[in-house]
Amino acid sequence: MSLTEQSAPSxxxxxxxxxxxxxxxxxxxxxxxxxxxxxxxxxxMSIRFQQHRDSIEMxxxxxxxxxxxxxxxxxxxxxxxxxxxxxxxxPAALIDNKRFDLMTKWLDKLTSHDLSGVDTRGCxxxxxxxxxxxxxxxxxxxxxxxxxxxxxxxxxxxxxxREGMVLWKICLFQTFGVEPTAEQLNPAVEVIWxxxxxxxxxxxxxxxxxxxxxxxxxxxxxxxxYSDSIDTDLMFLASKMRAAASRGELDRLVIDxxxxxxxxxxxxxxxxxxxxxxxxxxxxxxxLRGKRVFMIGTYNLMYDVAKAGLERGITGVFAxxxxxxxGGGAKGFVLPDGYMDIIxxxxxxxxxxxxxGFSEQSAFHFACTEGRYHVQPWVIPFVLDPETSQPLPxxxxxxxxxxxxxxxxxAHWGGVISGDEVTIDWDLVCPCxxxxxxxxxDIIRYSEKQGVEDDRITCAATHExxxxxxxxxxxxxx
Amino acid sequence: xxxxxTVPLFLRGEVITDDLVSFGTRAGGSEFxxxxxxxxxxxxxxxxxxxxxxxxxxGFEEILDVLEAVGDALVFExxxxxxxxxxxxxxxxxxxxxxxxxxxxxxxxxxxxxNVLEVADSQVGLDYLNGWVxxxxxxxxxxRVRAFGxxxxxxxxxxxxxxxxxxxxxxxxxxxxxxIKAPSNDPLTxxxxxxxxxxxxxxxxxxxxxxxxxxxxxDLSVEENLYQPQHIEKIVAWGGLASVKHVTRYxxxxxxxxxxxxxxxxxxxxxxxxxxxxTMRDVAGRAAVDIGVANQEGCANARVIYVMSGTDAxxxxxxxxxxxxxxxxxxxxxxxxxxxxxHPSRELFEHLEASRMADDWYHxxxxxxxxxxxxxxxxxxAVDYSAMLSGRVANIVPVDTLDKVTAAVNAYTQTxxxxxxxxxxxxxxxxxxxxxxxxxxxxxxxxxxxxxxxxAIEPIRRMCKWIVDxxxxxxxxxxxxxxxxxxxxxDADLAQV
Numbered sequence: 001m002s003l004t005e006q007s008a009p010s011x012x013x014x015x016x017x018x019x020x021x022x023x024x025x026x027x028x029x030x031x032x033x034x035x036x037x038x039x040x041x042x043x044x045m046s047i048r049f050q051q052h053r054d055s056i057e058m059x060x061x062x063x064x065x066x067x068x069x070x071x072x073x074x075x076x077x078x079x080x081x082x083x084x085x086x087x088x089x090x091p092a093a094l095i096d097n098k099r100f101d102l103m104t105k106w107l108d109k110l111t112s113h114d115l116s117g118v119d120t121r122g123c124x125x126x127x128x129x130x131x132x133x134x135x136x137x138x139x140x141x142x143x144x145x146x147x148x149x150x151x152x153x154x155x156x157x158x159x160x161x162r163e164g165m166v167l168w169k170i171c172l173f174q175t176f177g178v179e180p181t182a183e184q185l186n187p188a189v190e191v192i193w194x195x196x197x198x199x200x201x202x203x204x205x206x207x208x209x210x211x212x213x214x215x216x217x218x219x220x221x222x223x224x225x226y227s228d229s230i231d232t233d234l235m236f237l238a239s240k241m242r243a244a245a246s247r248g249e250l251d252r253l254v255i256d257x258x259x260x261x262x263x264x265x266x267x268x269x270x271x272x273x274x275x276x277x278x279x280x281x282x283x284x285x286x287x288l289r290g291k292r293v294f295m296i297g298t299y300n301l302m303y304d305v306a307k308a309g310l311e312r313g314i315t316g317v318f319a320x321x322x323x324x325x326x327g328g329g330a331k332g333f334v335l336p337d338g339y340m341d342i343i344x345x346x347x348x349x350x351x352x353x354x355x356x357g358f359s360e361q362s363a364f365h366f367a368c369t370e371g372r373y374h375v376q377p378w379v380i381p382f383v384l385d386p387e388t389s390q391p392l393p394x395x396x397x398x399x400x401x402x403x404x405x406x407x408x409x410x411a412h413w414g415g416v417i418s419g420d421e422v423t424i425d426w427d428l429v430c431p432c433x434x435x436x437x438x439x440x441x442d443i444i445r446y447s448e449k450q451g452v453e454d455d456r457i458t459c460a461a462t463h464e465x466x467x468x469x470x471x472x473x474x475x476x477x478x
Numbered sequence: 479x480x481x482x483x484t485v486p487l488f489l490r491g492e493v494i495t496d497d498l499v500s501f502g503t504r505a506g507g508s509e510f511x512x513x514x515x516x517x518x519x520x521x522x523x524x525x526x527x528x529x530x531x532x533x534x535x536x537g538f539e540e541i542l543d544v545l546e547a548v549g550d551a552l553v554f555e556x557x558x559x560x561x562x563x564x565x566x567x568x569x570x571x572x573x574x575x576x577x578x579x580x581x582x583x584x585x586x587x588x589x590x591x592x593n594v595l596e597v598a599d600s601q602v603g604l605d606y607l608n609g610w611v612x613x614x615x616x617x618x619x620x621x622r623v624r625a626f627g628x629x630x631x632x633x634x635x636x637x638x639x640x641x642x643x644x645x646x647x648x649x650x651x652x653x654x655x656x657x658i659k660a661p662s663n664d665p666l667t668x669x670x671x672x673x674x675x676x677x678x679x680x681x682x683x684x685x686x687x688x689x690x691x692x693x694x695x696x697d698l699s700v701e702e703n704l705y706q707p708q709h710i711e712k713i714v715a716w717g718g719l720a721s722v723k724h725v726t727r728y729x730x731x732x733x734x735x736x737x738x739x740x741x742x743x744x745x746x747x748x749x750x751x752x753x754x755x756x757t758m759r760d761v762a763g764r765a766a767v768d769i770g771v772a773n774q775e776g777c778a779n780a781r782v783i784y785v786m787s788g789t790d791a792x793x794x795x796x797x798x799x800x801x802x803x804x805x806x807x808x809x810x811x812x813x814x815x816x817x818x819x820x821h822p823s824r825e826l827f828e829h830l831e832a833s834r835m836a837d838d839w840y841h842x843x844x845x846x847x848x849x850x851x852x853x854x855x856x857x858x859x860a861v862d863y864s865a866m867l868s869g870r871v872a873n874i875v876p877v878d879t880l881d882k883v884t885a886a887v888n889a890y891t892q893t894x895x896x897x898x899x900x901x902x903x904x905x906x907x908x909x910x911x912x913x914x915x916x917x918x919x920x921x922x923x924x925x926x927x928x929x930x931x932x933x934a935i936e937p938i939r940r941m942c943k944w945i946v947d948x949x950x951x952x953x954x955x956x957x958x959x960x961x962x963x964x965x966x967x968x969d970a971d972l973a974q975v
Binding site: 086 | 828855888
């Protein structure tokens with residue numbers, strides 16, 4: 001057997017089943033020598049590009065226009081990167097006019113899955129449409145909202161969600177340098193979810209994933225702050241409101257009658273929240289005190305919960321070996337100095353893990369003991385010139401715009417440019433022992449850096465934005 | 479980083495360059511220095527309103543003489559103040575050199591005698607500026623009305639030197655005491671004109687009633703001191719939503735805001751544009767100018783262009799063809815009018831690339847080198863990022879009926895360029911109800927005259943204080959005391975008022 005024949009199947013395993021390839025081991029994922037990994041990545045990238053060029057129309061058109069028929073060197077893929085705008089390039093009028101048939105047609109061009117058979121007849125809103133896609137296709141779409149009055153719609157799939165959940169488990173419950181135990185591979189802990197119980201927004205889809213995955217299948221171990229679901233159509237309204245306000249057109253904004261008819265339901269949900277907050281804390285302090293938990297939330301969400309908990313006199317509430325994950329940057333919120341100490345005081349957990357990522361990717365990159373975010377092996381990181389998007393050299397210490405090519409992604413194209421300024425020290429051998437390339441800890445959005453008023457609606461502000469839309473509806477006599 | 483240039487304080491004829499502190503420019507990169515205004519703020523306003531009386535010893539002929547002399551001295555090749563202003567703008571402004579240089583060439587005609595007279599007479603009235611205008615009311619009283627200048631603080635926009643020049647022109651016409659906060663993206667043009675004024679008319683009352691300086695917008699040590707009714711009566715604020723909003727916190731009885739706030743403009747092209755090839759080319763050329771002037775940095779520039787082509791296949795094809803023609807005309811514009819933008823918005827071009835991929839809905843022409851672009855919607859709605867359009871990127875929207883267009887006009891709409899004239903006449907009684915402020919011939923959106931209202935107000939009239947002198951002869955105008963003496967009379971209630 002020649003070397004190429006021998007290596008071919010291993011690339012296939014690497015890109016299609018990294019969990020198996022790395023033997024479910026965090027240590028193995030981040031111990032692979034760089035040159036060996038890069039060779040795998042390059043081959044995987046080349047293969048995935050060909051697959052996606054055949055199956056994703058928008059990528060094919062872009063590649064054709066640029067005259068790119070193959071990608072061999074890592075930098076070859078950079079001109080093909082999508083920015084966040086690609087996932088909201090549909091006209092918002094399609095949603096206003098409930099043309100979910102045309103929305104499906106648009107989405108079909110962004111995914112490798114075939115959506116031609118999807119029946120959208122009678123679809124009355126975004127959530128209904130996404131439910132149809134959930135039922136009729138391999139997709140598990142996630143959304144996020146922005147300022148131009150549109151929502152990003154990312155065609156993730158169920159396979160990716162399942163895989164992502166296992167990868168999360170591996171990264172969160174294992175310790176680098178120690179091979180996993182059976183308990184770590186199948187943890188059954190109480191899950192604290194300081195958020196809405198469900199919804200189609202990226203971070204809420206995760207809830208569904210870990211509800212079964214982290215609790216050993218016992219969903220009663222899942223504890224959400226709010227029992228309700230975030231309504232995507234309401235988030236779309238909030239997004240439109242902000243865009244209309246910036247154009248001086250708030251008076252022209254029309255609320256979809258189907259949504260308006262649910263006004264009382266939304267107001268009731270808003271009214272329930274203070275009570276649910278009390279119930280949440282009662283449950284934590286009475287039933288879950290001292291237990292090992294998994295809890296996840298953005299910095300500001302964690303801080304808010306910790307502060308509210310401390311105000312109720314609750315401290316050191318969980319077991320010391322609980323798994324806590326936070327991240328997401330401050331995202332426009334100003335947190336007081338020492339906010340991490342407040343979070344630790346409330347939780348009673350010293351080690352708080354941090355993750356960096358964006359919803360276009362398959363998984364987070366987790367911070368090591370040195371505070372660096374080690375890039376997952378199936379993700380090829382790039383540092384680009386922030387203005388021209390030309391790749392900066394993969395040597396020395398480089399600061400610029402983060403971009404990644406994620407070879408694991410099957411349902412949509414894995415090359416994306418972020419809005420974040422990052423630093424990578426390409427020559428660094430991290431003292432934590434992981435061989436993987438890492439983003440330095442300090443990451444900032446370019447919009448924040450330039451002092452641009454960034455009123456993007458991020459996952460950190462879901463609660464505020466949701467309330468904003470409900471309040472707006474209250475003013476309307478429907 | 480060393481300071482690239484200095485913005486002096488022009489204080490009523492005196493040029494001050496002491497107590498310098500550093501500031502960043504809007505274009506980023508370079509820094510400049512200016513006197514620490516907190517040290518001078520007390521000297522900026524007039525010590526007493528009585529000091530304005532010298533302006534009334536100056537006849538209008540003399541005002542015309544001084545302004546004409548200023549205009550004659552504002553020749554770019556020989557005026558070192560203007561040359562300095564140009565050098566500073568190169569660092570502080572996003573516009574390319576040729577365009578900036580050109581913006582100084584239009585200053586001289588602005589101050590020409592005939593132009594000043596036309597502005598003064600049409601926008602205020604010479605009689606009101608120069609004396610008491612008599613008028614007899616129906617009740618018999620004799621009125622005399624005069625327009626007095628006020629103590630005005632100006633916060634002009636910095637997109638081109640014209641705004642600073644117009645600010646000074648308007649102030650002088652109205653005999654105002656004028657304090658100008660220089661814009662950071664055009665930091666020296668107002669100073670250059672002021673220094674030219676001091677050169678041609680040293681110690682003249684007009685020179686002594688002009689202050690130009692720089693402080694950072696939001697600098698409370700300056701603003702809270704100066705923005706007080708005892709120092710200034712009116713603030714004329716141009717520019718961005720945030721800066722105008724910020725100024726409103728100082729507005730109180732006795733201190734009025736004249737807002738020339740941020741606006742966007744639109745374009746409407748009638749079906750007549752498609753009559754023949756030559757007409758289409760003409761229309762495309764005009765639309766390209768409305769988009770391209772000064773690289774679409776202004777509020778009057780065309781951005782969303784509604785085209786009455788219809789939305790059937792033939793209509794869309796026509797809109798696309800017009801889009802191609804506009805793009806060709808746009809990139810062929812001479813560089814003193816328009817060039818590829820120096821600082822294109824990355825966010826906008828990301829949206830543009832996304833639209834290019836969504837070709838069921840949008841046809842994107844050009845833009846691959848960020849030189850400008852035309853996005854033709856393939857249905858009857860504007861792109862969702864229309865508020866970001868800048869740097870020579872416009873959106874053509876084919877429509878079937880005019881109500882699609884009126885739906886897009888709102889309180890933020892300033893200019894609407896229209897083709898042909900007959901369509902303009904048809905629309906002019908409706909569009910203002912929605913918010914449009916200026917309807918003009920296609921191709922003239924950025925060709926703005928001063929002798930006309932701006933942003934639906936008359937700024938110079940607003941800068942004046944309209945003072946009334948009444949003369950009431952008790953034999954003619956029935957006096958209240960006489961009504962009071964006859965409480966049973968039919969006008970008794972009036973006397974109580």
